[in-house]
Amino acid sequence: MIDDQRVHPSKVADDRASLTSFLDYQRATLAMKCAGLTGGQLKRRAIPTSGLTLLGLIRHAAAVERTWFRSVVRAEDVEMPWPGRIDGTFAEFHVEDADVDEAFEVWRDECERARAVVASFDSLDDTVRFRGEAVSIRYVLIHMIEEYARHNGHADLLREAIDGVVGE
Template structure:
């Protein structure tokens, strides 16, 4: 795996800086888990009991970024990059014919747009209404940290099974 170039979150930052920097750290962790692998390795179902792949995780978090930040928080009329379900699972996890470059481009673009949407809110306590629920920016940032942290655990196991690389 490439050298770790992630920016570690400050131990004394305010709430907003803490949440946004922890989210960026988790994003960078997923990128680190994928670094240096071939397209075939990124598409590899490396755990016999699971259909997960590193590329599927990248495509999934791109969809989640778009959904929470653009569709829900920014009230944009956006479609998911990989819509629908196949065999009961989200299409983004079906990567056999997926374009690796496209997936990483979409993910990076969604992360950049998510940062812009988050920074457009004055406060973590600012809210939007979505389907009858009130949702704060604080909730979305916290949820996204949880989303990435969970999937980065999956990425740890996948990367180790693919090429033996371990580490945070």
């Protein structure tokens, strides 16, 4: 059984508080799925038909946070923490030689930076340009919630295959 320390989003909050708290809830869910596992378990390809690992999901989440909040929203010229592709997949999913502590540190740092980026905008209706079109801060938050929710489903299956722990 995993100790659930997540803060559940309010059922009556305004848009900003709802979206940011749902994103933080999804972030906390991914952390919870990884809690208590060894580095070897986090790197384990626990489902025979998939190359996904929990550590790969953490590294991917860090890269996605950096991409959307720093590169897209802030238009910063940032390098990816694990650049490029290996065998046709993003490098962050290749964790054989990855440093577990570094991955979690980068991910937590990117989450903190993302919170600061969102807080710097007066309105969720504010837009930035991305690939030639306007994208609102609201859209970015919703996209990130969707990104985490999808991968948290993967994380749930991986965790169950690793040690039998299940749960939301």
